[in-house]
Amino acid sequence: MRALFLLPLLVHAFGATAQLDDATRRDSVLRMTASRPVAHQLKRTWDFGGVHFSNRFAGARLNEVERVNDTAFVCTIAPENRPVNGSPWYAFAVRADEPRWISVTLRYTDFFHRYHPKISLFEGEWHDLPDSLLHGPDTLPHAHPGQTGDTILLHEWVRMDLWVDTLSLTVAAQQVIDVARDQRWWMRLEAGGLTGREAAPVEGTPYELWAWHAGEGPNGLLLLGRQHPPEVTGALALRQFMLRLLEDDELATRFRTRWRVTVIPLMNPTGVDGGHWRHNGGGVDINRDWWLMQQPETRAASTILERNLGGRNYLIDFHSTWKDILYPQDSTANDTITPGWLDRFDALLGTPTPRRQVPFFAPITSLHWAQAHGIPAVVYExxxxxPEEELDRKARLAAEAVMHALLGDRAGLR
Ligand SMILES: [Zn+2]
Structure with missing residues (x-):
């Protein structure tokens, strides 16, 4: 029931528009990143004679529940607005007055079933729903071109068997890390080596973007996470990456005397707490807004990043997608750091992580913002x-490779 890969298939998402002149390109980006309406997700509970569903928590996404019979229910999942990327986030809680098995079908108004369900009974404890409790249609899955260059097979819907009782069971596309939980995790690290915190308001919302610092060096390592709400595995990798930078071994200690880290771990608070598939509260993919900055999140982030630039700088933006993959900058960016650390990363891992260059359309992503500031950068997907153990191990090795590359260490490179 997990996404299956077919043979690699190259998809040039923006290739056809690459020849557009600057004015047309600007006009097209202006339209793409202008605020647009977001459908309000009514926060409520659904009570069906002893079985109760709820979306009353930050990060929830559950648009409708229908009762088929006493033990069978259909949940409808819809995006915040359209058009939207195929990241069908869902998160809801369910409980029953009397213990029982129920079946819950996930139906999506858009796209297909993508994320294997995770379940949680206790705060912070998440498990994959066992495969034996997840069922799809008998029909063949749909072949979908993933952005990574692969074709992925996806079902239209799935049905889960869930054991429910009076304890509320949370079911979600990935573990739920809302804004408050994320801020608590980073604040706890203030006792573990972070050297400061700053914030910038996300205008028009109750939120601020929070940034933390580590190290005292004259150069700036800039780290970003969670531009896209469902991309939790990227956020978990960013945490491990940061923990490795904070260790007390020779490498990390030397690194922090030469480099100062600025991390904005959660770039899209309205989208994360709103349970969005992709966009911010303005209904826009903020990773298309780093050129014209029509959205408050990109403005807040660039304010923070610009006031923390060092003599030399490097940027890594953490995301999630169909598989582990790295997107280095466009070859015109004159980036001498990235190839070095990627080679070392491959050597440390023993198996190369796929790399793919982002086709240049317009300077709209964080990579392009970096490029415009003369900062080499990579997207870490x-x-x-x-699995969490594997993404932890990889993120730690990535941090080691990055530290060596930024310190100019040659030893250990083939
Ligand atoms: Zn992303």
């Missing part, structure tokens, strides 16, 4: 289904 973690697979939706990459």
């Amino acid at each position: 973690v697979g939706d289904d990459t």
